[in-house]
Amino acid sequence: MPVFAAIAVLALLIVVHELGHFMAARLQGIHVNRFSLGFGPILWKYQGSETEYAIRAFPLGGFVGFPDDDPDSDIPPEDPNLLRNRPILDRAIVISAGVIANLLFAYLLLATQLGLVGVQEFNYQPGVLVPQVASEVSSAALKAGIKAGDIILLADGQPLKASKEAIPKLMEVIQNNPNQPIPLSVERQGQIISLTVTPQPGSDGKGRIGVQLAPSGKVVRRHLKNPVEVLTTAATKYQEFVVLTAQGFIQLISNFGETADQVAGPVKIVELGASIAKSDAANLFQFAALISINLAIINILPLPALDGGQLAFLLIEGLRGKPLPTQIQDGIMQTGLMLLLGLGIFLIVRDTANLAWVQNLLQ
Template sequence: MPVLAAIAVLAVLILVHELGHFIAARSQGIYANRFSLGFGPIIWKYQGSQTEYAVRAFPLGGFVGFPDDDPDSDIPPNDPNLLRNRPILDRAIVISAGVIANLIFAYLVLVLQLGIVGIPEKINYQPGVLVQPVNEQSLAYQAGIRERDIILAVGGKELPASENSSTLLRKEIQNHPNQPIELTVQHENQQRTLKLTPEKGTDGKGLIGIQLGANGTPIYRRPRNPLEIFSIAAKRFQQLVVGTLSGFGQLITNFQQTAGQVSGPVNIVKVGAKLAANDSANLLSFAAIISINLAIINILPLPALDGGQLAFLLIEGVRGKPLPSRIQEGVMQTGLVLLLGLGLFLIVKETTQLEWVQKLFQ
């Protein structure tokens, strides 16, 4: 059930994104003849008065199709309601509407979560720091640290029940590049001592490849009024957007160290399923985070993404005329093939790393 819930969340986010494009087009009177979830062969479809709605075999996204380049369309090429015949601003609204829809949806999900779960008032801290290896190639994982292990001490110094414990652990790791450190780790109900040597990062600081989290349980209270919910949701939304942008920035500026953290659909579902198994309300946080990530990824100026199409519009605005159709189509088709190829590669890679799959080959 948690896995199905996580998959359902991803499906909803794709639906929200494509609905943004679709509604932006139809509200301006622009023709949209296809609305599809997924790519590839059609599994199910329904023909409406103007639009074909379909679910396709490969759930790696979706698309809204326009009759502009459909050879079977009976709409005259000079019809003003074809997307390509609209002013640049109208087209920009349609192209960017998916990103805007995901951002609005993320904010509303945070509002819903605060309204249902409550406002976090404080955290009941326990000794140590909750950790998770960034991937199976990290030093931490190779040394035996697993997800949801608790590091109780570093270098013989106990990590207290405090919000500062994560900072203390991070500093100790960063201050010992290429120097061995000793960690006291609690795995489930057992404690053990591990010794490992942090790698020296590009900034000269030590790295072992773990994510740090507070070892504590949040205590919630009921909202005082609706305005408080919207205000706190806005602050949390801003934090998530800034954090996501920072993560993408690190991926670009420090690709070698962060590329291993890039996840595909299988790992995303895996994370969502674990969150749902711990607390079903966590699915709301999961939905907000993934929706923001989906929005930011799509606005990147890369072929086959919304940002790539907006880049073409910018070039058109500067030149006073669009790039030749063959150039745009070639770039977009190449980008789509690369994007689908990357998605399939990540699916295969992450599927083979699942425990139950590995057992089949033992």
């Protein structure tokens, strides 16, 4: 079920994007003859009064088709409601509507989650949790008797209060005391015990004890009081998502060699979504919002076969006073589409090979 939920989320976001193009065209009276989810061979289709609706074999996106260059279309070439015969502004609205739809839908998802289940907050408790202790024999924590699940309440006589500053404070005590015994007060299964740990100096000279640290407490959901708080909180969260996503793309472009392996395809996205759905289905709203913003930013990039590439053609047309020759546009778009499909297939194969159950089969 978590996998199907994640697939449904991805399919919904593609539908939203293509629906943006479709509605922007239909509301302006522009002819649309195809609405497709996926590429390649048709698995299912329905013929409406003007538009063919279809689901295709390769789920790497979708498209809205126009009868402008369809040899089987009975619409006269000079029809003013063909997309190519419309002013540049009308065409720009149609092309950019998919991106706008994804951005608006992302905000709607965040507002819906906040309205239904509230905002997720961390309720801090005193101390710092130790989720894991290094298994090496030389580990200072292992020698001191620290165990996974312990909560460190005091370090060198300094209390670790219920706040996000508890972890930095404990790290400061450990790092500043290499080879010096540090008395600890630890809560273990409801009992308070005293331990002494002696940090070992690392390569930088700072103390290390060989543990993972996590805040002590639990995640809680706070229901928001009124619609205004829901909308303003959603706007703040939305702004954070957009900024983080944009920064991620800037880092990817500026440092592609080191960050290229972080690019995720449909399989990886579904895997992440399934994991989120399994642990907390309510967080699928945030997951979907983040993916929707990513889809919007990807599509607005000025690359062939993407919405940004088509907008670039319109910009050139506006500057030249006439469009680029059809042969040039078609060649660029077809090349871009082949590269995009090739990248999509590569990501699917790579991410599938990295799935845990596939790795187990290969061992």
